[in-house]
Amino acid sequence: MDKDIEYRFLTHAGFRKFISCLIDGFVVYGTIKKDGFPAFGPITDSKDLVLARTPTHLSAKEFFFPQREALLEFDMASGSHSPIVESRDQVVIGAHPCDLAGLGLMDRVFSTGSTDVNYLARRERTLIIGADCMPDDYCFCESLGTETIDKGFDLFLTEIKSGLLVSIGSEKGEAILSKYTKPLPPKDVHLRESAKALEKKKRSFKARLSAPKEELPGIYAKSDAHPVWEKIGAICYGCGSCNNVCPTCYCFDVKDEVTPDLSGGERVRVWDGCTLEEFAKVAGDHNFRRSRADRLRHRFNRKFRYLSDKFNSLFCVGCGRCSRTCLVKINITEVTNELIRDARTEDEYLGVPAAARKG
Amino acid sequence: MQEQKTNISAYLPLRARVEKVSRLTDREKLFTVSVPTGLKLRYSPGQFFMAGLPGYGEAPFSITSACLSPEDTTFELGIREVGNLSAAIHRLVSGDSLWIRGPFGRGFDVSGFAGKDALFIAGGIGMVPMRSLIKTLAWQGAGNKYTVIYGAKTPEELLFRDEMEGWRDKGFDVKLTIDKPHPDWSGNVGVVTTLIPGVRLDPEKTVAIIIGPPIMYKFVIMSLKEKGLGPEAILVSLERRMKCGLGKCGHCQIHSSYVCQEGPVYKLSELKDMPEAL
Ligand SMILES: Cc1cc2nc3c(=O)[nH]c(=O)nc-3n(C[C@H](O)[C@H](O)[C@H](O)COP(=O)(O)OP(=O)(O)OC[C@H]3O[C@@H](n4cnc5c(N)ncnc54)[C@H](O)[C@@H]3O)c2cc1C
Ligand code: SF4
Ligand code: SF4
Ligand code: FES
Numbered sequence: 350m351d352k353d354i355e356y357r358f359l360t361h362a363g364f365r366k367f368i369s370c371l372i373d374g375f376v377v378y379g380t381i382k383k384d385g386f387p388a389f390g391p392i393t394d395s396k397d398l399v400l401a402r403t404p405t406h407l408s409a410k411e412f413f414f415p416q417r418e419a420l421l422e423f424d425m426a427s428g429s430h431s432p433i434v435e436s437r438d439q440v441v442i443g444a445h446p447c448d449l450a451g452l453g454l455m456d457r458v459f460s461t462g463s464t465d466v467n468y469l470a471r472r473e474r475t476l477i478i479g480a481d482c483m484p485d486d487y488c489f490c491e492s493l494g495t496e497t498i499d500k501g502f503d504l505f506l507t508e509i510k511s512g513l514l515v516s517i518g519s520e521k522g523e524a525i526l527s528k529y530t531k532p533l534p535p536k537d538v539h540l541r542e543s544a545k546a547l548e549k550k551k552r553s554f555k556a557r558l559s560a561p562k563e564e565l566p567g568i569y570a571k572s573d574a575h576p577v578w579e580k581i582g583a584i585c586y587g588c589g590s591c592n593n594v595c596p597t598c599y600c601f602d603v604k605d606e607v608t609p610d611l612s613g614g615e616r617v618r619v620w621d622g623c624t625l626e627e628f629a630k631v632a633g634d635h636n637f638r639r640s641r642a643d644r645l646r647h648r649f650n651r652k653f654r655y656l657s658d659k660f661n662s663l664f665c666v667g668c669g670r671c672s673r674t675c676l677v678k679i680n681i682t683e684v685t686n687e688l689i690r691d692a693r694t695e696d697e698y699l700g701v702p703a704a705a706r707k708g
Numbered sequence: 709m710q711e712q713k714t715n716i717s718a719y720l721p722l723r724a725r726v727e728k729v730s731r732l733t734d735r736e737k738l739f740t741v742s743v744p745t746g747l748k749l750r751y752s753p754g755q756f757f758m759a760g761l762p763g764y765g766e767a768p769f770s771i772t773s774a775c776l777s778p779e780d781t782t783f784e785l786g787i788r789e790v791g792n793l794s795a796a797i798h799r800l801v802s803g804d805s806l807w808i809r810g811p812f813g814r815g816f817d818v819s820g821f822a823g824k825d826a827l828f829i830a831g832g833i834g835m836v837p838m839r840s841l842i843k844t845l846a847w848q849g850a851g852n853k854y855t856v857i858y859g860a861k862t863p864e865e866l867l868f869r870d871e872m873e874g875w876r877d878k879g880f881d882v883k884l885t886i887d888k889p890h891p892d893w894s895g896n897v898g899v900v901t902t903l904i905p906g907v908r909l910d911p912e913k914t915v916a917i918i919i920g921p922p923i924m925y926k927f928v929i930m931s932l933k934e935k936g937l938g939p940e941a942i943l944v945s946l947e948r949r950m951k952c953g954l955g956k957c958g959h960c961q962i963h964s965s966y967v968c969q970e971g972p973v974y975k976l977s978e979l980k981d982m983p984e985a986l
Contacts, residue, residue, distance in 0.1 A: 420719040423762035428805050430762065432717035462969070463718045463954040573983060600958030603719075603951045605765045614763055616719065621957070628959065631949050632790045635922045637962075637984065647984075650963070658964035 354499060355523075357532035358539050360512040368395040370529035371440050375476070378412055380405060380443030392442065400443055400508060403485040404668050408451060408596030409444045413471045414459075414620075416593075420467060420603070421616040433615070436470035442506075445482040447490045447668040449501040451596025452477070457660055458599050476525060479505040479518075481546065484554050487669025489682045491551060492558035495666045509542045556672075556682045560689040562663060568685075568692040569654035573646065577687050582642025584677045585624065591648065591671035591679075592622030597664045600628075623648050649684065718954050721760060721807035722747070726800050727782060732867050735788050736833065737798055738772070741806055742782045749783060751775045753840035754815030754945055754973040757808045758953045759785065764793040768950045768968070771811065772836045774843035786836040786867065812953040813972050816841050816917070816943065818848070824915045825853040827907060829928055831900055831920025832860050835867045837945055837972075838919050846878045853914075855907055859885040859900035863893045883907075900924065904931040911936030919945045925986045929976065939977035946972050946985065 359367065371377050372392060380401040381390040387401030389409060419433040444452070459468035479502040482488075490496045498505075503522030507514040514535055517523045526532055560568060592598040602621040607614035621628060624644045629637040638644045652665035665681070672680040728740040743749050751771055760766025773784035789798045800806060818841075826845065830838040835858055845854065856875065860866045863886055872882045883903050885896040896903060900920070916937055918928050925944060932942055948960035948967045960967035963982040965974075979985040 420717060425762055428723065428762055428807070430721060430807065432720045434717065458956065461955075463956070465954075465956060466717050570981075599956070601951070601956075602959075603765065603957065605763050607763045611763075616762075616765070618957075621951075621959070623958065629949055631922075631947055632788075633921065637922070637948065643984075647961075651961075655961070655964045 355517040356535045356540065357515045357517065357526065358512060358535040359515055359530060359532055363530050363532070364506075364513050365395045367526070367530045368392070368398055368442070371442075371476075371525075374438075376437055376439045378439065378441050379478075380480070389441070389443070398442060400480050400506065401445075402483040404445060404447070404482070404488065404670060404673070405443075406670070406674065407594055408668065408670060409441055409448045410451065410455060410596050410599075412439065412441050412475060413452070413455065414468055414599060414601075417617055417619045418467060419615040419617050422613065423605075423616065424613045425607070425611060430616075432466075434466050434470050436474045438474050438476075439471075440476045440478065442478040443480045444477060444502070445480065445668075446498040447488075447495050447666040448596055449477070449479050449498045450490075450495040450666040451668070453501045454597050454660070454662065454664060454666070455599060457662075461660070476521065477502045477504075477518075478522075481505070481507040481550075483550055484556075485669070485673075486555050487673045487680075487682075488667065489554065489556040489558060489669060490667030491554045492556075492682075493562050493663060493665060493667040496551065496554075497547065507543045507546065509539055509546070511539070514539050514543045556669060558682060558689065559686050560693075564689075565653045565663060565685070566657045568688050569650055571692055572688045575688055575691060577684055578642040578646045581645055581679045581684060582640055585641040585645055585679060586676060587624055587626055587641050587644065588676070589622030589625045590674045590676070592624055593620060594670040594674045596666060596668060596670070597652070598622065623651070645679070649681065652681075653685065719809070719952075721758070721766065721809045723805050724808045726802055726804045726806055728802055729800065732786060733865055735790075735865075736786055736867060737789075739785045739787060739797070739800070739806070740773075740782050741785060741808070743808075745781070747781075748778070749775065749780050750778070751783065751811040752815035752818060753844050754837055755811040755813050756837075756953075756972065757783075757785070757810035758812065758950070759797070760793065760807050761796050762807070764796045766807070766809070767793050768812070768953065770837035770840070770945075770972075772839045774840050774847060776844070776847050786833070786839075788833050809953060812968055814970060816844075816973050818844055821845055821848075821852075821915060823852070823913070825910060825913055826855070827909060827914055827916040827932075828854070828856045828858075829900055829904070829916060829918045829920070830856070830858045831924045832865065833867070834919035834921070834924075834945075838917065839868055839871075841917065842875060842880070846875060846880065849878065851879070853909075854880045855909070856880055856882045857885070857900050857903045857907070858882070859887065859903075859920075861887045863890055899927070901927045901931045904928070904935065907935070909935060909937075911938075911941070915941050915943060917943045917945075922947065929986070939980065940975060942976040944974055944976060944979075944986070946974065948972075 377392040379392040379398045423430045459465040502518040505516040601618040656664040756768045756770045758766045772786040951957040955966040955969045
């Protein structure tokens, strides 16, 4: 248990009551069961909320960076444009540590350089309640150090037998918790139970990277010509699902949507994906990443190398969503481990003997 | 739940006014555009604006004029009709509005040309941004050796031919070429690279600038290397798909570099570890 974090305890009944109060005061989204699988959805009754142990299909990015959002509104006759910045007080419940890490990266993208008012307005008005998880076959966050998180949430929930242990992440979180409930100080047994759950989680990872995360940018930098790109390029559909489900894929297209009577319309941005064929195409039908192998190499490098130059952080949080969703089973851990394996056989690699490395 | 609206958006364009439209070729028109009064217009050659029209979206267009005075209130765009937006812009007449954001990108560092000879190599519409650099350096008139090599598919597609006498008067050696023989053409025939071997240059003090269609770069660079020019002495301006100009949408990304911000102008040496760049 993190010593710097304050904890509270809520009984199951107390927690349900807290959720009901939130529903009365805010627009609430949280994890629900959709066709038997965990997903984020609107919570209009405290019973809707099902804290998910394994990752949701889509990440929580849609609440801050929706699949489609209007940026401007224009009038065709006068030509005038006015900005649209939509936001509202909302609560997102059930984001796992990887989702929160992903959100932290999105925050940096949208606030570095030119600030993105649309993203930041939504972010500002969202209360984030994280929740703990258990890995499935695809989760490999532990290899990237994102299996636990001590910031990026207002409150964080760990389910234990007798109720919920709540970590306080912000004053806003603390205030809302004590406004709507009477949280108790946690007992030692609660903390011990939660520490045990964390240990169990750490032991449960089936997917792992076979090199420490610090080595990944270097390994990717040597792998531009690796045969794995052609191998996965040959089976990839170029469907863009991996981009859509990823909590740190933020690329978008911007286009105008005109009303049917042609009087006006909106300039909107929609999610786009670097695995889609048109993504890097310019006039004259020239495509800078013509093959699927080129596009997958770009996507993977963005996660482990390109953006780390820019933001000094890896851009994969290990949620396994891209692997989980891929129809042809292209698996980000397996691909990365293949690169690691072959980088290591080149014995001069980073000058560190293979035996001295984690694996 | 009240919806909140605020008023600062990096996507909000400014209304600019089309002052003059002239036809350059069958496919390209030159637009003289003025910015709203009170607005300071500052740009360097190689930079671009995101220009758009409501209902048609926006796209990056290079500035083809040179910013020679802080009092400038107009700039020029040379636009080829290739799709929806460019066709709609081609329908504008003087007095109409064009909506702009920018200028964006890293243009040419003009001070870096001091004391240097320059070899300008342009293909097709690449002359649009090149003209801005040529005009800027011509205005500085530093007495260096400037050579322009410019090629297009046909004689009609060569842009700004009527201005080239003026460049020659300023001491520029202008060499033109077209891809295939043409009845109205008595000059050089062949792609731009065919003119490079004939240029006499001092590799110690020459900078070469390349702007053209994507396939042109590799061949031109090979010829320049044969002339003894190193990667520090070669500048390129790169085209990529661009949707924001703000380093966010990801379309323009080459490896770690966002072309809309760190480009479009690069030294070849900066592209060393970026095999996707060229
Ligand atoms: C830095 C830069 C400077 C440019 N300068 C000029 C210039 O000075 N003059 C000029 O005529 N053109 C210039 N272009 C190209 C111009 O931006 C595109 O041709 C423009 O998108 C065409 O828009 P459209 O709506 O008419 O065509 P569309 O209908 O959008 O499409 C025509 C073709 O352009 C491609 N395309 C779509 N969006 C873009 C985009 N944002 N960027 C590039 N290609 C795209 C499409 O894949 C399609 O093949 C420049 C491009 C860049 C990146
Ligand atoms: S989800 Fe799989 S098939 Fe679809 S684009 Fe991504 S890697 Fe290719
Ligand atoms: S790249 Fe894949 S595993 Fe990594 S954060 Fe994105 S979806 Fe998750
Ligand atoms: S144009 Fe959007 S990131 Fe460069």
